[in-house]
Amino acid sequence: MRLAELPPLPDAPGVYLWRRGEEVLYVGKAKNLRARVRSYFHAEGKAARIAEEATALDFIATRDEVEALLLEANLIKAHRPPYNVLLKDDKHYPFLKLTHEPFPTLLVVRRVEADGAKYYGPFPEASTLRRIKTLIDRLFPLRKNSGYPMKRKRYPCLNYSMGRCLAPCVGLADPVAYGEVVRQVEAVLEGKVDGLLRELEAKMREAAKRLEFERAAELRDQMEALKAFFSTAQQAFDPELGDLDFLGLAQAGPLAVVQLYQVRSGRILGRISRVVEKEETSPEEILWAFLRDHYLEASPLPPLILLPFPLEDLEGLEELLRRRAGRKVELRVPQRGEKARLLELAERNARLALETELKLRERRGDHPALKALQELLGLPTRPYRLEGYDVSHLQGQARVFSLAVFEGGRPKRAEYRRMRLKAGNDDYAAMEEGVFRRYTGSLKDLPLPDLLLIDGGLGQVRAAEKALKRAGLRLPLVGLAKKEEVLITPEGREIRLPLTHPALRLLIHLRDEAHQNGLRYHQKRRSQELFQVLAGIPGIGEARRRLLLERYGGLKALREAPLEELARLPGMNRKAAEALKRALAGKIAP
Structure with a gap:
């Protein structure tokens, strides 16, 4: 819809409905209908997309903001528009x-x-x-x-x-x-x-x-x-607090949890928790939707409601609550003191509830990132099993291909694997070798993944794709470039996501797990080599070998350690340190 196609709008409070044919896309309220609706054509993100998708606009002018607020709530319940925030579990509580x-x-x-x-x-x-x-x-x-x-x-x-x-x-x-x-x-x-x-x-x-x-x-x-x-x-709690409500909110990508605590006569009566899942939704939109839906029915109303952050246009809601309660009801954001600590309590518990919700979804295979990955990459089904591949080396030598597995958004460490590669210093050849051997060698009996994550850029992604073709397979894959955390498809398309996006967070976690799997192998090998070198040095027994291994980890760090530093270590002395330095003088760190 274009700006010129808008109907004449009054400079008055009311409710507006964006429509696409007979479907209501979004219901909103406004102090000034004309100014609010026209702002959609100068906005970005969701607001701009609503105006672009809409083919018509309806509006209803009201006498005041309170009437607009009530009408907005009723229309949202009646039409359930896709762009409005709809609270999960919005059944009628008793x-x-x-x-x-x-x-x-x-x-x-x-x-x-x-x-x-x-x-x-x-x-x-x-x-x-x-x-x-x-x-x-x-x-x-x-x-x-x-x-x-x-x-x-x-x-x-x-x-x-x-x-x-x-x-x-x-x-x-x-x-x-x-x-x-x-x-x-x-x-x-x-x-x-x-x-x-x-x-x-x-x-x-x-x-x-x-x-x-x-x-x-x-x-x-x-x-x-x-x-x-x-x-x-x-x-x-504190009897001096009297009667009040306080709220907390936590959000991770499209998923958010709002919690409300009711304090009466200084006691916490109970807690109400709601889950919201919607893309491109700000915390302000979520909090406003909760306040509107809850306080239009809740009773009795407290004289004070503490909010975790400021909201615009609260005057209409305060006036509505005043009329319902027959007295003043204040909405406030405290900055310090006991009331600010109440908000910290609510926010902390909202974060815990959000983490619990994410874990429950992971167990059900319903992690929000999986749905997002399906939409981002155009996959035919929601991915369940993800495999992450990483190629690492030990100071230019001993290249290792490591594999990490996630199912339902959770690590499945029992199926992590790694293998030593024959490829030399060619990173692309190493990735191709590792992926090819994964599907044709001793690991071929592992279940096929729904999505492959390649640690690297376009070169590594195409090397993995080449290996899959050699193995006679066609599997979805995507790369994750380390520096900017950009997703890269085999066609060369770059997908940039905010770091808070659940799909990107999951892929970063998978990539890091694959990298750590290879790193643990290198650490183990480095420790074994160092232990073997120290075993042949006079005066360095088992206790001193373990001390040096724990402190320095590898030959290079040990060779660079000053003599005085080695002599001062617990259990060491100067004679043993000098023998160690002489023995290491001819050793080349791997």
Whole structure:
């Protein structure tokens, strides 16, 4: 779509929809529709691509930013546009609903409706919700029948006989007493337990003074149950923090994790974690999508929400939260102090969750880099087995071909191999020899890889391709040049990726593993040669040989070591050092 094809846009807040035919590509909101939409034609990356792919633009002007925010959220849920950030696991998490009627009951629901009821949640872990619901049902005599609205009955149920319901369904409940129970339940659901415990303790003491020992015992048991539940269900933090939420975000390429922690009365109530997977998505876009989707339903809202970094156009969201909460809700990025340390905690745990997600995907063979490699290299299927090849030498001699294997994005070290090559100083001939022998020699029974990674530039890549043709095979391969970390195809095409790209990170890891496999061989050989040379020197026994081997590693470094330095080594003396230097004087380091 071209700039001249845009419809007349107002200088007003609203929502815009980029379309390609009937498909909605992207939904966005704006303070100023005209300025925001026109900016797409001067942008780069994803924004420019959206404008280029779109064939039409729709827009809806709104009265203010709050209305635009609500409309944007509803349209994204309705159309699920491919260019919008869509949070994984966006199923409807359960809420606890305290119904709006003369004698409320507590229900488990999955949708928030505008029916005057009070909603608490969402609860990402159903087990936590069940524990809270069970605790409230046992300690507070709300009616238990799920009829909504309440249906009249002739006789009370068993819960009334057990003291777990005031039986409003048969007209036995006092509205004032029932309202007091509802208020206590609200305090528990909002995490305001300290005040409730003080209140229950005062009532217990009053009941004891009036010699109502059975009532005092009931209150005591209620207090102990609340203390036991919240001491295990919550992590104590700083009571002075009060009520707040704080968020952390971690990202690796297209994969990101957002985590939100809820603090009420200085205790961490729980954590909500969401996974996002989308190419070319900034942390700002991800965080904004999380805030929009979560806080349009979450309840109750805290007075303070701590963000890991600043976001633009937060005024509309703050105003929406203020209207929902009936008071000010501040979105802030703390710079120092205890609140800044909370954000460090959230970010650290988000990184751990991201690493866990990556490892789980690797086990399933669903590493995000594998899908990216398929798209980048135009492979017919997603690669599962990758083999990395490296040719190394020991100071110009003893060339070694080393092979590293990844399956599902994870190293499979049991199948690492290496072989000594006959090729001389020709790097290309050495690569060709190694690849040819891999598929025709003793390693030919290993499974065929889905992709070969060659450590080197175009020359090494074409040498490997030549070896495959000699072996009668056609396998996808790509090179990785060390200096600039550029991918090189056999056709000579260069693919440049940011270092954070998951495909490049995986290939660098594979290349480094192949290189280290060859390096370990050279270190072993160098150690063996040095050990043999030292074995024939008078005064250098086994203990001194191991010391010198550990300290210097090779003949060259040992020959260059000063005499005084050798004499000062633990276990050495000047006589042994002089004998060593004389013996090494005629040796040529390999």
